[in-house]
Amino acid sequence: MFIIGELINGMYANIARAIKERDKSEVQKCALEQIENGADALDINCGAASKQPHIDMSWLVETVQEVTDKPLSLDSSKIQVIEAGLKAAKNKTIINSVTADSEKLDNIIPLAKEYNSQLIGITISKKGIPQNKDQRLELAATIVGACIEKSFPVDSLFLDPIVLPVNVAQAQLKDILESIRDFKIISDPPPKTTLGLSNVSQGTNARSLINRTFLVMAVAYGLDSAILDPKDKELMDALITAELILNKNIYCESYLNAYRRK
Amino acid sequence: MVLQLMTERWTGEVSAVTIGAAAKDGGTRAYSIKIGGEKSLPCLFKEGTLPNKPQVAFEVFDVAPNDWPNEVLKPYGKSVNDPLEWAQMCVQDFKARSLCIRLLGAHPDFGNKSSEEEAQLIKKLLEKVSVPLIILGSGDDAKDNLLLPAISEAAKGECCLIGPAVQDNYKTIVAAALADGHCVIAESPIDVNIAKQLNILISDMGLPLERVVINPTIGALGYGLEYAYSIMERARLAALSGDKTLASPFICFVGQEAWRAKESKIETLPEQGIIWEVLTATALIQAGADLLIMRHPKAIEKVNRYIDNLMTNDRTQSSK
Numbered sequence: 287m288f289i290i291g292e293l294i295n296g297m298y299a300n301i302a303r304a305i306k307e308r309d310k311s312e313v314q315k316c317a318l319e320q321i322e323n324g325a326d327a328l329d330i331n332c333g334a335a336s337k338q339p340h341i342d343m344s345w346l347v348e349t350v351q352e353v354t355d356k357p358l359s360l361d362s363s364k365i366q367v368i369e370a371g372l373k374a375a376k377n378k379t380i381i382n383s384v385t386a387d388s389e390k391l392d393n394i395i396p397l398a399k400e401y402n403s404q405l406i407g408i409t410i411s412k413k414g415i416p417q418n419k420d421q422r423l424e425l426a427a428t429i430v431g432a433c434i435e436k437s438f439p440v441d442s443l444f445l446d447p448i449v450l451p452v453n454v455a456q457a458q459l460k461d462i463l464e465s466i467r468d469f470k471i472i473s474d475p476p477p478k479t480t481l482g483l484s485n486v487s488q489g490t491n492a493r494s495l496i497n498r499t500f501l502v503m504a505v506a507y508g509l510d511s512a513i514l515d516p517k518d519k520e521l522m523d524a525l526i527t528a529e530l531i532l533n534k535n536i537y538c539e540s541y542l543n544a545y546r547r548k
Numbered sequence: 549m550v551l552q553l554m555t556e557r558w559t560g561e562v563s564a565v566t567i568g569a570a571a572k573d574g575g576t577r578a579y580s581i582k583i584g585g586e587k588s589l590p591c592l593f594k595e596g597t598l599p600n601k602p603q604v605a606f607e608v609f610d611v612a613p614n615d616w617p618n619e620v621l622k623p624y625g626k627s628v629n630d631p632l633e634w635a636q637m638c639v640q641d642f643k644a645r646s647l648c649i650r651l652l653g654a655h656p657d658f659g660n661k662s663s664e665e666e667a668q669l670i671k672k673l674l675e676k677v678s679v680p681l682i683i684l685g686s687g688d689d690a691k692d693n694l695l696l697p698a699i700s701e702a703a704k705g706e707c708c709l710i711g712p713a714v715q716d717n718y719k720t721i722v723a724a725a726l727a728d729g730h731c732v733i734a735e736s737p738i739d740v741n742i743a744k745q746l747n748i749l750i751s752d753m754g755l756p757l758e759r760v761v762i763n764p765t766i767g768a769l770g771y772g773l774e775y776a777y778s779i780m781e782r783a784r785l786a787a788l789s790g791d792k793t794l795a796s797p798f799i800c801f802v803g804q805e806a807w808r809a810k811e812s813k814i815e816t817l818p819e820q821g822i823i824w825e826v827l828t829a830t831a832l833i834q835a836g837a838d839l840l841i842m843r844h845p846k847a848i849e850k851v852n853r854y855i856d857n858l859m860t861n862d863r864t865q866s867s868k
Contacts, residue, residue: 536786536794538744544793547748 288511291320296333323516331361340370347374379403386425391432419461444480451488466507480511498524560790568680569707578678583838584797605646606638611653648682655686667702700724735763768805803843
């Protein structure tokens with residue numbers, strides 16, 4: 287499982303303050319803690335409150351890559367902000383994200399190619415969030431089709447079916463899980479799959495439990511990657527155990543530690 | 549139509565373990581042997597490099613073995629009564645590249661020799677022969693916890709492979725190997741889960757995994773060979789997929805198992821034991837064995853020839 291740590295995000299008070307005061311140590315500490323706990327890549331999001339998001343994005347990228355060479359997931363819906371991050375980045379990058387709208391795809395895919403970046407495509411469009419798995423698959427196919435058309439390697443593409451909170455769209459979660467499996471049949475080589483996990487428990491009072499239950503189920507449906515909080519130990523333990531049960535690693539008494547020392 | 553081979557690409561590799569320290573490395577061995585380092589499954593020369601040939605070590609006991617059939621005792625004659633003479637015979641007459649000395653005589657039931665006595669023997673052996681050594685305890689946990697540290701110290705700096713370390717008894721031997729610069733045999737009972745756990749326990753004590761060799765425990769032809777094969781295959785697949793805790797070379801006690809088979813003890817069929825030992829060895833080489841501990845000189849000669857043919861032919865082919 288390719289784990290993208292979600293904690294460098296301006297919606298969290300500590301990161302918002304660090305961005306405002308240009309406090310590198312807080313951001314770097316957050317980066318290193320996530321890596322220590324198993325993050326393979328770090329999501330970078332300057333938050334909705336940022337007044338100069340492209341400048342903040344560059345600063346965050348530069349700050350984080352002073353302490354790690356892990357890939358950075360540049361998280362913004364604005365192309366200027368993503369481009370600022372790409373320009374600043376020496377580390378490998380993942381553009382997070384592009385929607386299934388042609389004008390977005392036309393601009394972002396060439397950018398991903400130019401900067402040799404991976405790309406997350408979310409199955410959402412101007413028309414809104416899809417209401418069932420057929421609509422999701424259609425949007426996914428649109429994104430994959432655009433990549434193929436523009437010669438962007440599909441195995442560098444992650445598709446995100448967009449996870450909705452269980453207290454908002456309970457009836458959709460099973461469809462979302464099935465989409466993870468369905469996306470794989472769109473092309474050969476197949477696209478990878480990822481999802482922003484924490485959204486599933488938004489507004490509930492059992493966030494950690496709902497997150498880890500959903501993650502385990504998604505792993506069983508073949509999920510390749512997730513954007514999550516690697517410092518949630520129970521979540522990580524559940525993930526490692528799910529992969530063990532799927533025979534991705536060989537069991538031993540200290541399999542949790544064995545996985546973590548990789 | 550051109551035939552296209554489907555080849556696998558691996559991210560992991562088996563660690564390379566060096567046994568024996570020459571003068572430049574602070575020891576007195578004439579040379580060292582290197583095992584492991586594979587970047588592909590056994591014999592799949594086109595998928596990745598297999599940099600080190602499997603090695604065969606002659607097995608020598610510190611006391612005359614009480615359970616070896618006549619056929620395998622015969623070539624060594626009276627020298628089986630004197631471990632130093634026996635060891636020299638292996639090196640000089642049979643061109644052994646390495647030796648595995650088993651200190652059975654220290655076992656409470658087979659002579660109960662003292663640790664000091666055995667340490668002296670190892671010192672003398674190191675003077676008599678200059679090949680890399682593999683040194684095994686008596687097989688009695690309590691005794692080995694006294695014996696192996698003494699042996700380890702007596703052979704300090706020679707980078708021997710010592711063992712066995714088992715799940716319930718590994719701390720003393722690992723500490724000794726760490727202090728004296730040796731490698732360790734991690735033994736598990738045909739169980740990949742325990743093999744992994746033991747490697748983790750050993751590396752938690754600070755011994756790098758590059759100094760660990762796995763004894764997966766094997767069965768001879770007709771006595772669980774396929775089971776051993778499948779365990780080795782599973783561990784190797786995990787190692788090549790990036791699991792460092794299983795990425796150690798394998799040591800296989802081929803002679804011990806092959807000459808225990810009843811088919812090897814038929815007096816009227818003296819060659820059959822040799823055949824049994826050869827077939828067990830060659831099958832295990834195909835399962836990924838890196839170091840084979842064997843007994844009959846004729847079997848060892850045949851297996852060495854097999855290894856040379858296997859490795860040389862395929863190198864020639866892939867360079868075409």
